[in-house]
Amino acid sequence: MNELGSPLETFREEARELLEQLEQNLMQLEEHPGDHDSIDGAFRALHTIKGSGNMFDLDDLVGFTHIVEAVFVRVRDGKLPVSRELIDLSLQARDHISRLLIEAESGSRDTATSERSRLLSMAFEAHLGDEALGASGRRSDEQDAAAPKDSEHQPEGECTYRIEFTPAADSFLTGANPLLILNELAELGTILKIGYCEAIPDLKEIEPEHCYLRWVILLTTDHGENEVRDIFIFVEGSAEIKIDVIDEVDPLIGESGYKRLGEILVDRGEIERKDLESAVSSKSYIGEVLVKKGFVSEEQINSALKEQNYVRDIRENRRTVETSTTIKVKVEKLDELVNLVGEFVTMHAGIAMVADRKNDQDFRAAAEQMEGLIRQVRDLSIELHMVPVEILFSGYRRLVRDLSEDLSKQVQLKLEGTETELDKNVIDSLKDPLLHIIRNSIDHGIESPEVRKRKGKPPTGTLRLSAYYSGASVVIQVVDDGAGMDVERIRQKGIERGVIDNSDRYSEQDILQLIFAPGFSTNEEATNVSGRGVGMDVVRRNIEAIGGSIRIQTEKDVGTTLSIRIPLTLAIVDGLLSRIGDSLYLINLSYIVECLDLKDVRTAGNGGDMIDFRGEIVPFLDLRSYFGVEGVAGEHPQLVVVAIEEKKIGLVVDALLDKYQSVIKSLGKIYERVEGISGAIILGDGKPALMLDVDRLVKVTRDEVKK
Amino acid sequence: MSAVSKHDGETVETVETLGATAAAQAEAADTEKYLVFSVAEEKYAVEVVRVEEVIEAYGITAVPRTPSYLLGIINLRGRIVPVLCVRRRFGFEAAVTTTDTRLVVLQVRLGEELVSLGAVLDAVHGVVDISPSDIEKRPSLGNSGDQHIAVTSIAKFENELLLVLDADRLLTKEYLDDSYQHLGQTGQTGQTAVG
Numbered sequence: 065m066n067e068l069g070s071p072l073e074t075f076r077e078e079a080r081e082l083l084e085q086l087e088q089n090l091m092q093l094e095e096h097p098g099d100h101d102s103i104d105g106a107f108r109a110l111h112t113i114k115g116s117g118n119m120f121d122l123d124d125l126v127g128f129t130h131i132v133e134a135v136f137v138r139v140r141d142g143k144l145p146v147s148r149e150l151i152d153l154s155l156q157a158r159d160h161i162s163r164l165l166i167e168a169e170s171g172s173r174d175t176a177t178s179e180r181s182r183l184l185s186m187a188f189e190a191h192l193g194d195e196a197l198g199a200s201g202r203r204s205d206e207q208d209a210a211a212p213k214d215s216e217h218q219p220e221g222e223c224t225y226r227i228e229f230t231p232a233a234d235s236f237l238t239g240a241n242p243l244l245i246l247n248e249l250a251e252l253g254t255i256l257k258i259g260y261c262e263a264i265p266d267l268k269e270i271e272p273e274h275c276y277l278r279w280v281i282l283l284t285t286d287h288g289e290n291e292v293r294d295i296f297i298f299v300e301g302s303a304e305i306k307i308d309v310i311d312e313v314d315p316l317i318g319e320s321g322y323k324r325l326g327e328i329l330v331d332r333g334e335i336e337r338k339d340l341e342s343a344v345s346s347k348s349y350i351g352e353v354l355v356k357k358g359f360v361s362e363e364q365i366n367s368a369l370k371e372q373n374y375v376r377d378i379r380e381n382r383r384t385v386e387t388s389t390t391i392k393v394k395v396e397k398l399d400e401l402v403n404l405v406g407e408f409v410t411m412h413a414g415i416a417m418v419a420d421r422k423n424d425q426d427f428r429a430a431a432e433q434m435e436g437l438i439r440q441v442r443d444l445s446i447e448l449h450m451v452p453v454e455i456l457f458s459g460y461r462r463l464v465r466d467l468s469e470d471l472s473k474q475v476q477l478k479l480e481g482t483e484t485e486l487d488k489n490v491i492d493s494l495k496d497p498l499l500h501i502i503r504n505s506i507d508h509g510i511e512s513p514e515v516r517k518r519k520g521k522p523p524t525g526t527l528r529l530s531a532y533y534s535g536a537s538v539v540i541q542v543v544d545d546g547a548g549m550d551v552e553r554i555r556q557k558g559i560e561r562g563v564i565d566n567s568d569r570y571s572e573q574d575i576l577q578l579i580f581a582p583g584f585s586t587n588e589e590a591t592n593v594s595g596r597g598v599g600m601d602v603v604r605r606n607i608e609a610i611g612g613s614i615r616i617q618t619e620k621d622v623g624t625t626l627s628i629r630i631p632l633t634l635a636i637v638d639g640l641l642s643r644i645g646d647s648l649y650l651i652n653l654s655y656i657v658e659c660l661d662l663k664d665v666r667t668a669g670n671g672g673d674m675i676d677f678r679g680e681i682v683p684f685l686d687l688r689s690y691f692g693v694e695g696v697a698g699e700h701p702q703l704v705v706v707a708i709e710e711k712k713i714g715l716v717v718d719a720l721l722d723k724y725q726s727v728i729k730s731l732g733k734i735y736e737r738v739e740g741i742s743g744a745i746i747l748g749d750g751k752p753a754l755m756l757d758v759d760r761l762v763k764v765t766r767d768e769v770k771k
Numbered sequence: 772m773s774a775v776s777k778h779d780g781e782t783v784e785t786v787e788t789l790g791a792t793a794a795a796q797a798e799a800a801d802t803e804k805y806l807v808f809s810v811a812e813e814k815y816a817v818e819v820v821r822v823e824e825v826i827e828a829y830g831i832t833a834v835p836r837t838p839s840y841l842l843g844i845i846n847l848r849g850r851i852v853p854v855l856c857v858r859r860r861f862g863f864e865a866a867v868t869t870t871d872t873r874l875v876v877l878q879v880r881l882g883e884e885l886v887s888l889g890a891v892l893d894a895v896h897g898v899v900d901i902s903p904s905d906i907e908k909r910p911s912l913g914n915s916g917d918q919h920i921a922v923t924s925i926a927k928f929e930n931e932l933l934l935v936l937d938a939d940r941l942l943t944k945e946y947l948d949d950s951y952q953h954l955g956q957t958g959q960t961g962q963t964a965v966g
Contacts, residue, residue, distance in 0.1 A: 735853060738837055
């Protein structure tokens with residue numbers, strides 16, 4: 065094995081990520097077969113794996129990947145449609161490349177793997193049609209030469225074309241408007257149009273219906289030459305069109321050097337090479353000399369200069385884009401950063417205090433400026449730690465697909481709330497539990513198409529993964545529209561096993577929770593995928609380990625919903641700071657409907673325990689008395705109207721202060737049972753404040769009203 | 772005298788380092804290091820290995836709807852640490868905070884977890900060496916609200932008797948659950964615990 069951090073190590077790491085990307089692209093393609101971005105993405109991933117593998121002499125890997133890539137070239141060029149079969153095959157190829165990588169890593173060679181390489185290669189070659197391909201296993205630089213090449217230029221990425229376009233003089237008469245063509249070209253990418261006016265005669269000789277203009281157009285695009293040429297399709301017969309590639313990035317060589325002015329002119333055929341050579345020998349600027357000698361016009365020189373600058377700009381842009389991409393950072397380093405920034409904030413509060421005490425204006429101003437900066441650093445470092453839940457969710461597409469195939473079921477996966485952000489660490493620890501749950505849902509929840517039809521359901525089952533913020537938690541739900549769980553059967557099983565007794569003091573939820581007991585399974589014939597109960601105890605343990613809880617709702621023949629609630633321990637919350645007595649409390653902004661002065665609110669209901677909120681009768685809770693704060697509120701108590709799933713209540717606080725964005729910290733075991741508080745935040749001065757559990761408060765208040 | 776550090780990190784000397792040297796000395800002299808403190812006119816000793824640090828008792832944020840002996844939380848360099856008033860826990864009246872009042876952060880076992888718990892005491896007197904032969908086990912007496920429940924033995928030190936505190940008994944899960952239950956009887960709906 066190589067030591068960590070070696071180039072080979074980096075390659076493997078990269079290749080693994082690329083394979084993941086490939087899989088995502090393939091899954092996307094299955095849903096949207098014509099999606100260009102996905103086709104390009106898949107192609108790029110394959111191409112990069114092949115290219116990098118080549119550097120490490122991984123011949124098996126390179127050879128195999130090349131064939132797959134060649135097929136994707138055809139897909140990209142629209143010569144091969146994306147079929148279910150092709151996706152199947154490509155997914156297998158993806159897995160196989162992964163296997164080849166592992167073998168390369170361990171240095172071992174399995175004959176079974178070689179055989180599989182051969183079989184899969186053959187399957188892919190069948191998709192190549194009549195396009196010949198060099199024998200597999202050859203090095204890719206040779207292959208690229210041997211690979212089918214059309215007469216057209218097919219760029220690997222972006223490239224710049226020089227298009228010399230001289231419309232026919234009578235083109236206005238034939239209705240071919242050059243302007244439309246130029247506009248159409250501009251849609252393909254970045255464009256520079258240089259018009260030549262030198263052919264325009266004196267005004268008195270001008271023919272109004274005559275086209276005197278010609279253009280040199282520089283176009284930077286990732287479209288192929290044929291696509292560019294297609295734009296000229298209606299004028300091809302009459303106009304003079306010359307298309308050359310003047311700048312492209314060769315993946316192996318990189319960019320070629322800048323062309324000199326003279327070379328550009330020769331390329332364009334505006335000057336003979338021998339004339340150029342004669343001009344180069346003189347000492348003055350080449351441009352001036354050429355004009356003076358009458359080899360070219362000033363217009364031509366200016367146009368060539370523009371081309372030179374254009375290419376330089378394009379390249380510089382490309383460089384900026386390349387450098388502003390991503391870098392990888394270890395999560396531990398981010399953890400450390402967040403902690404350090406926290407201490408930084410606290411320390412600054414100390415400095416601000418000193419500044420206040422010394423009553424030094426300059427010192428105070430400096431401290432204030434620093435505060436702004438620290439806030440930015442804090443926000444940024446918190447942000448770095450959060451990732452959208454999409455990363456987690458989309459990883460299951462493949463699982464759902466493969467499983468439903470294995471089990472001959474039809475399952476459609478729907479993702480919702482994928483933009484919900486969660487702490488990276490939380491996401492990582494959710495991976496396995498969710499996998500178990502999804503597996504169970506497909507295996508036991510969703511019925512086979514025949515059974516579903518008999519039940520009057522659509523043959524394709526739906527599995528929905530959704531994420532949303534709720535109270536001080538994030539809720540992740542796995543919803544299936546399958547058979548549901550048989551509560552009675554679980555109860556019987558529980559009694560049989562002596563986990564519960566025969567009384568009716570257990571709620572449905574109590575009984576459903578039994579499936580999380582170790583080794584509890586009602587499934588007599590366990591399938592090879594899962595047995596209900598197998599692993600579910602592990603699921604619960606894992607979720608509880610990150611401070612979460614799990615609930616089940618189920619209805620026979622309608623489906624099952626598993627809701628995982630994970631606390632926002634590390635998630636960031638936008639809140640409103642409010643004061644009750646001497647203490648500050650943070651209220652999650654996302655629940656706040658409106659803030660009002662309590663004086664402006666009319667009470668309603670019996671004994672005035674309700675308020676009239678815009679015509680709606682809403683219960684309210686005086687947090688002062690709820691939290692047992694002595695004394696009386698200030699002069700302007702405020703009413704904060706909050707809502708959870710459309711259920712509104714009013715919360716009365718002494719005063720509202722500021723918006724505040726913060727990481728929520730757990731209060732720990734000792735305060736686990738406190739009602740109405742869900743966590744703590746650390747204020748700018750280092751003192752902790754509490755986070756209101758709006759979810760709970762809404763429930764408590766509304767339950768009270770029901771009584 | 773004991774080391775005192777402030778919240779803002781201006782540590783004079785942390786007990787952690789004291790603990791390390793203490794452990795080294797203890798090995799040589801066959802004695803154990805104890806932190807000596809007082810609560811309600813009585814002197815106590817707790818194993819130094821259980822002490823994370825000794826700080827001033829300020830910056831405590833109260834948490835409502837909790838048993839009265841729980842004072843709230845502090846921010847200990849980015850960590851939220853719960854704080855308990857030892858006087859109230861032992862059934863005494865809470866004392867007025869003086870310049871001697873200290874907050875000792877202890878490592879205690881709560882259920883299956885090891886947690887940090889801040890304990891507010893009247894004063895900290897320092898770290899002493901006590902030989903095991905000077906410590907006498909005694910059954911813990913009294914009811915759970917009493918200080919004696921957490922005192923498992925008595926140590927003799929320089930003609931004084933020190934009550935040796937078992938940090939794990941300062942707050943047990945059972946006692947905590949019990950106190951919340953008492954709070955809950957004021958008409959609030961308790962949580963429906965399942966599984």
